[in-house]
Amino acid sequence: xxxxxxxxxxxxxxxxxxxxxxxxxxxxxxxxxxxxxxxxxxxxxxxxxxxxxxxxxxxxxxxxxxxxxxxxxxxxxxxxxxxxxxxxxxxxxxxxxxxxxxxxxxxxxxxxxxxxxxxxxxxxxxxxxxxxxxxxxxxxxxxxxxxxxxxxxxxxxxxxxxxxxxxxxxxxxxxxxxxxxxxxxxxxxxxxxxxxxxxxxxxxxxxxxxxxxxxxxxxxxxxxxxxxxxxxxxxxxxxxxxxxxxxxxxxxxxxxxxxxxxxxxxxxxxxxxx
Numbered sequence: 001x002x003x004x005x006x007x008x009x010x011x012x013x014x015x016x017x018x019x020x021x022x023x024x025x026x027x028x029x030x031x032x033x034x035x036x037x038x039x040x041x042x043x044x045x046x047x048x049x050x051x052x053x054x055x056x057x058x059x060x061x062x063x064x065x066x067x068x069x070x071x072x073x074x075x076x077x078x079x080x081x082x083x084x085x086x087x088x089x090x091x092x093x094x095x096x097x098x099x100x101x102x103x104x105x106x107x108x109x110x111x112x113x114x115x116x117x118x119x120x121x122x123x124x125x126x127x128x129x130x131x132x133x134x135x136x137x138x139x140x141x142x143x144x145x146x147x148x149x150x151x152x153x154x155x156x157x158x159x160x161x162x163x164x165x166x167x168x169x170x171x172x173x174x175x176x177x178x179x180x181x182x183x184x185x186x187x188x189x190x191x192x193x194x195x196x197x198x199x200x201x202x203x204x205x206x207x208x209x210x211x212x213x214x215x216x217x218x219x220x221x222x223x224x225x226x227x228x229x230x231x232x233x234x235x236x237x238x239x240x241x242x243x244x245x246x247x248x249x250x251x252x253x254x255x256x257x258x259x260x261x262x263x264x265x266x267x268x269x270x271x272x273x274x
Contacts, residue, residue: 009102009113012036012077012086013095022051025085026196028110029117032077032086033095041072043176045226046218046236048184048252050207054191055199060084062135063142069184070147071172073131078124082132087117094120134165147173147181148241177218177234178241183210183252190253197265204263206252215251 010024011031016038024030032038040049040057049057049069057065060083067073080086090098098120105112126132141153151173158166173181187206191199210219216237225234238244256262 008108009098009117011095011098012038012080013092017041019051021053025056026052029088029113030080030086031088031090031095031098031117032080033090033092034077035092036077036080036086037074038076038080038085039072039074040068043070043180043184044072044172045222046177046180046216046220046234047210047222048180048187048203048206050203052196052200052203054187054203055194055196056085058188058191062139064131064135064138065188066142066150066185067131067138067169069188070142070150070176070181071169072176073169073172075131076126078126079130079132081124082126082130088121089124090117090120091122094122129165131165134163137166147178147185150185151241177216177222177236178238179216179218179236179244179248180222181241182244182249186249186253200265201263202253205256208256208260209252209254215248 008027009029009031010027011033012020012024013033014035014037016024016036017040021038021040040053042049053069057069059065060068064083068075075083075085077086077089081089098117101116101119102113105116131138137157141150141157144150144153151170154166154170154173157163158170183206187203190202194202209215213220218234218236221234221236225231238248
């Protein structure tokens with residue numbers, strides 16, 4: 001079982017990535033458990049975090065959003081609670097009880113739903129190896145202006161402190177598409193000053209530009225390397241950060257052609273999500 005929604009409550013019982021994160025994280029209530037695994041690993045397949053990710057990642061504490069977007073690193077349920085991605089935590093054995101009680105409700109009053117979830121909630125804390133305990137390093141490195149500066153800063157930290165986390169983070173960055181790293185960093189930075197709806201429209205435009213192959217075929221190469229052939233040896237184009245020009249990044253944020261329509265959200269049927 002993975003992410004599912006019942007009575008407006010997202011229950012993150014397993015992998016919460018991509019579309020699973022997109023349909024759950026923007027909701028009012030998100031229940032994590034011991035089986036929850038959250039990540040936005042799109043840079044590892046030559047893409048960018050989408051489905052509203054540039055909104056909710058950019059609103060996490062400090063520069064944790066940039067860290068998650070660029071590295072694709074995984075968070076467990078306790079870490080999701082600590083940074084606000086989840087609103088409640090319950091041990092997996094209690095999830096059927098939550099489902100049963102939610103199914104009996106005859107109201108959508110948030111306070112009633114909150115009381116139901118609180119009844120089955122447990123206290124949980126990230127372990128000592130968690131990125132949550134490294135927020136100072138994350139902010140120092142991932143708050144810098146460019147991907148190159150972020151990597152240089154991490155390498156400097158790795159030389160100063162004996163922390164395997166720095167090395168594993170650098171490996172993730174160096175496995176990712178250089179173009180996707182730069183596109184994703186800009187996306188998170190723009191998301192910090194946009195509404196959720198604006199992020200969705202922009203990400204849709206970015207996705208169409210990314211799959212068009214007009215600038216790069218990294219998305220297709222990333223999918224091939226990780227999901228089809230599974231050789232985990234993508235040949236990125238461009239192959240290095242130095243070869244990714246500003247014009248290439250700008251292309252992802254440029255208007256669509258006249259033959260392509262922008263995403264139209266049903267804002268007349270609902271209030272805008274801010």
